[in-house]
Amino acid sequence: MSPVSFKVTSGDILGVVGENGNGKTTLLRCLAGQLAIDTGSVHHTQIKEPGYYAIKHQVAFIPQRIPRWYGLLKDNLHFSAAIAGVNDEENDLMVDFMLERLGLGAYANYTWNQISSGYRTRFEIARVLLQKPSLLILDEPLANLDINAQQTILTDLRYMAKSIKHPMGVVLSSQQLHEVEKIADNVLFIKRGSCMFQTKEKTETTKSYVLELETVTGRDDLLRILGDNNVSIQFNGGFYTITSASYSAQEILNRLVSSQVGVTYFRDITYSTKRFFN
Amino acid sequence: MANKPTYSFIKKIDQYLLKNFPVTWSSRIHTAGIYGIGFSLLVAFLSFIVPNDPRNNTTIYYWIVLLAILSLLGFIFWMIYLLRFNVFKRFGKWSSMDTLKSFIFYFIITLIIISWSFIPPVIESVRANMKYTSEELATDINTMNIKICQLEQDSISKRFERDTFEVNNYVRGYEKKIKQRNETQNGVNDYSENDNYYLIDSATLRNKLEEADSVQRLTDSIYVIYDCPDYTFINNYSVDDRSKIKLLSDMDLYRQVLQNKQSIDKGKIRTELGQLFKKYSREHDPATLSAGFDESYNSYGETSYISKINDKYDLYQIDNRIENIADKKYRWDVEVIGISWRLLYYFTLCLSVLVLIYRHTTRRTFFLSLLSAVVLTIVTSIFIAMGHNGSDKSFYIWTIAYFILFGILSAFIFYSRNRNVISGIGLNLLVFMTPFMPHIITALYYKALHDRYRYQHDPLEYAKAFENEDYHLFLSEIGGGILLILLLATLYQMAYKKWFSLPEQ
Numbered sequence: 212m213s214p215v216s217f218k219v220t221s222g223d224i225l226g227v228v229g230e231n232g233n234g235k236t237t238l239l240r241c242l243a244g245q246l247a248i249d250t251g252s253v254h255h256t257q258i259k260e261p262g263y264y265a266i267k268h269q270v271a272f273i274p275q276r277i278p279r280w281y282g283l284l285k286d287n288l289h290f291s292a293a294i295a296g297v298n299d300e301e302n303d304l305m306v307d308f309m310l311e312r313l314g315l316g317a318y319a320n321y322t323w324n325q326i327s328s329g330y331r332t333r334f335e336i337a338r339v340l341l342q343k344p345s346l347l348i349l350d351e352p353l354a355n356l357d358i359n360a361q362q363t364i365l366t367d368l369r370y371m372a373k374s375i376k377h378p379m380g381v382v383l384s385s386q387q388l389h390e391v392e393k394i395a396d397n398v399l400f401i402k403r404g405s406c407m408f409q410t411k412e413k414t415e416t417t418k419s420y421v422l423e424l425e426t427v428t429g430r431d432d433l434l435r436i437l438g439d440n441n442v443s444i445q446f447n448g449g450f451y452t453i454t455s456a457s458y459s460a461q462e463i464l465n466r467l468v469s470s471q472v473g474v475t476y477f478r479d480i481t482y483s484t485k486r487f488f489n
Numbered sequence: 490m491a492n493k494p495t496y497s498f499i500k501k502i503d504q505y506l507l508k509n510f511p512v513t514w515s516s517r518i519h520t521a522g523i524y525g526i527g528f529s530l531l532v533a534f535l536s537f538i539v540p541n542d543p544r545n546n547t548t549i550y551y552w553i554v555l556l557a558i559l560s561l562l563g564f565i566f567w568m569i570y571l572l573r574f575n576v577f578k579r580f581g582k583w584s585s586m587d588t589l590k591s592f593i594f595y596f597i598i599t600l601i602i603i604s605w606s607f608i609p610p611v612i613e614s615v616r617a618n619m620k621y622t623s624e625e626l627a628t629d630i631n632t633m634n635i636k637i638c639q640l641e642q643d644s645i646s647k648r649f650e651r652d653t654f655e656v657n658n659y660v661r662g663y664e665k666k667i668k669q670r671n672e673t674q675n676g677v678n679d680y681s682e683n684d685n686y687y688l689i690d691s692a693t694l695r696n697k698l699e700e701a702d703s704v705q706r707l708t709d710s711i712y713v714i715y716d717c718p719d720y721t722f723i724n725n726y727s728v729d730d731r732s733k734i735k736l737l738s739d740m741d742l743y744r745q746v747l748q749n750k751q752s753i754d755k756g757k758i759r760t761e762l763g764q765l766f767k768k769y770s771r772e773h774d775p776a777t778l779s780a781g782f783d784e785s786y787n788s789y790g791e792t793s794y795i796s797k798i799n800d801k802y803d804l805y806q807i808d809n810r811i812e813n814i815a816d817k818k819y820r821w822d823v824e825v826i827g828i829s830w831r832l833l834y835y836f837t838l839c840l841s842v843l844v845l846i847y848r849h850t851t852r853r854t855f856f857l858s859l860l861s862a863v864v865l866t867i868v869t870s871i872f873i874a875m876g877h878n879g880s881d882k883s884f885y886i887w888t889i890a891y892f893i894l895f896g897i898l899s900a901f902i903f904y905s906r907n908r909n910v911i912s913g914i915g916l917n918l919l920v921f922m923t924p925f926m927p928h929i930i931t932a933l934y935y936k937a938l939h940d941r942y943r944y945q946h947d948p949l950e951y952a953k954a955f956e957n958e959d960y961h962l963f964l965s966e967i968g969g970g971i972l973l974i975l976l977l978a979t980l981y982q983m984a985y986k987k988w989f990s991l992p993e994q
Contacts, residue, residue, distance in 0.1 A: 241992075244990070244992055245992055245993060246992050246993055247906055247907035247991075247992035247993065247994065248992075262986075262987070262990065263987070263990035263991055263992065264580060264583070264986045264987070264989075264990035266990070267580040267990050268580045268581070268582070280573075281572070281573040281574075282573055282574075286507060289504075289507050289508055290507060290511055290514075290515070290574055291579075292508075293507060293508055293509065293510075293511040293514075293581075294511045294576045294579055294581025294582055295581065295582065296582050298508055298509045299508055299509055302508040302509075303508070342581075
């Protein structure tokens with residue numbers, strides 16, 4: 212990987228996006244202390260005791276392929292809470308709370324084989340949350356979830372990150388760009404091992420406006436309607452990506468509507484990392 | 490239904506430990522302990538109720554094999570449970586004493602599982618001890634020998650073997666030298682031409698005089714030593730060693746019965762002897778005395794009277810029965826228990842250390858460590874075999890060298906930035922070797938001392954140098970265990986914590 216510099220504070224959510232095989236998981240594993248970095252450093256400012264054991268105790272990592280667990284789901288949660296020092300009645304309370312919060316109550320006495328991959332992801336999140344990490348790292352957590360579950364998990368992650376009692380930083384990688392961008396305070400776009408863009412910095416936003424459009428109108432008609440030499444239109448398998456240096460997204464939409472162009476999908480991706488996917 | 494409260498009780502303990510003591514819970518000491526001890530009690534109960542006659546040949550080895558297989562299955566079953574939860578590998582709260590605590594739990598569970606095979610032999614011993622006391626056996630053996638001698642007094646040989654010894658301090662040990670009657674020194678000729686005549690040093694003579702049944706001193710330097718014939722038709726050294734009543738020797742029997750011919754009531758003695766034989770015979774054994782006596786035994790040849798009497802009374806069977814009883818009774822006596830304890834201790838120690846290593850390292854590193862140990866053992870054996878001084882000493886030196894090497898490899902863990910397989914293997918093998926090192930170093934020390942004293946002929950100085958050898962070797966065995974415990978609580982737990990948490994390469 213090339214040098215990349217960013218900061219995650221308690222309560223922040225950092226999204227990491229990029230095409231497959233460009234270094235997202237490597238970056239997350241370096242953050243989690245699973246892979247050694249050749250140069251540079253990762254500072255865990257909240258960890259008093261230096262050392263990787265303490266880091267790994269404080270930093271929870273949920274890999275894309277969730278490792279198999281054995282026994283009952285509830286016992287695993289009790290165990291996770293106990294190894295974090297949550298004992299006795301508090302252990303019961305925390306586990307019940309987490310089961311309820313992640314919708315796992317009905318599955319408490321189920322085993323690995325008895326629950327779907329989506330619920331396994333939920334279980335894994337519940338498990339690591341019970342360990343009260345100061346940083347939660349999730350590699351493609353939305354991959355196995357249906358659309359409703361994705362929304363639920365993302366909303367929950369947002370609440371959990373901002374929790375007053377135990378705020379934590381969250382880093383997640385995903386291909387669900389728009390969903391991640393909705394909840395993330397900062398999004399890193401990784402390409403060929405380099406950080407191409409951070410939404411927080413918005414360094415390139417002033418140069419041009421970019422939007423996605425789905426319509427039955429042809430490319431030539433769209434160019435004629437927009438009538439500007441600074442507009443470029445690309446067709447990306449089902450929708451158009453329109454880039455304009457002079458018109459904002461709102462102005463482009465106004466022109467299309469006034470020209471009676473039927474628009475079935477429209478999204479302003481000027482500040483989204485989506486613009487880098489092509 | 491009867492098991493429901495028990496199950497509920499175990500479940501309660503399980504939940505309590507799960508929520509409060511995850512390190513203890515994940516070792517499964519509560520379930521493995523309860524079920525393991527329960528199974529031990531069941532084995533003990535079965536060993537008590539199965540028919541087992543102490544007089545019979547032992548069938549305990551079948552039990553041992555069966556229970557060893559069950560122990561193996563129990564161990565595998567426990568290992569499967571151990572794979573499920575591991576606080577250390579999950580980077581949970583892990584105090585400096587947790588590694589030691591885990592090891593102690595593994596040791597206890599392994600000990601319980603392995604001890605299953607030891608229960609039937611122990612119970613068999615207890616049953617033999619309950620049925621026969623040592624004094625009872627000694628009395629019966631003496632009685633049987635006396636009665637046999639009484640019944641056979643006319644037929645058995647009373648001729649003592651004799652040898653003549655002449656003290657001559659120019660010979661070392663003794664040297665056989667048959668002389669002719671006419672060459673006898675000092676004109677003494679009171680020995681047969683067929684007797685053996687030895688030149689002997691005074692030290693050897695002293696030993697012979699202590700063991701002699703009878704001695705005739707011919708001159709100051711010539712002794713005739715008599716050896717009593719064998720009259721102990723039934724004998725057992727184990728009984729003799731442990732009983733307060735001593736077994737009668739050949740000489741005792743000679744003096745009590747054979748020296749002067751006794752008038753006896755053969756019928757009565759035969760009946761009494763028959764009852765004793767019955768006591769030490771199995772139900773389906775042929776009645777030893779039922780055939781009655783044949784007076785023709787008077788014609789037995791002198792050289793074969795023992796075997797003939799043995800055959801006549803079937804004494805081999807009786808002797809075998811008493812031997813069986815003694816074997817079972819004295820199986821756990823101080824003289825032999827050391828072997829059993831060591832077998833149990835070292836087997837348990839090795840397995841529990843392996844479990845500890847497995848729980849503190851990656852699967853790949855664990856199996857590579859086993860492979861390395863096997864390869865190094867083979868290579869070292871070849872080196873020792875090919876060397877000129879292939880001996881215990883070479884083995885000790887190689888072992889110490891490996892221990893130092895593994896120590897150096899392990900030390901790199903504290904300076905490493907990523908998890909290195911070689912350091913992991915070094916640490917694993919270092920931990921495994923630790924309990925043996927004090928013993929090996931002590932053994933090497935005494936080996937070197939033995940080499941130094943090889944040409945030392947002063948027995949007092951030699952004895953002084955080695956008077957504490959066994960004690961020191963025993964202490965070093967205990968020291969090995971203590972050293973492992975100390976290092977697990979300090980250095981080793983730190984090394985494992987550091988190594989396992991390091992990033993991968």
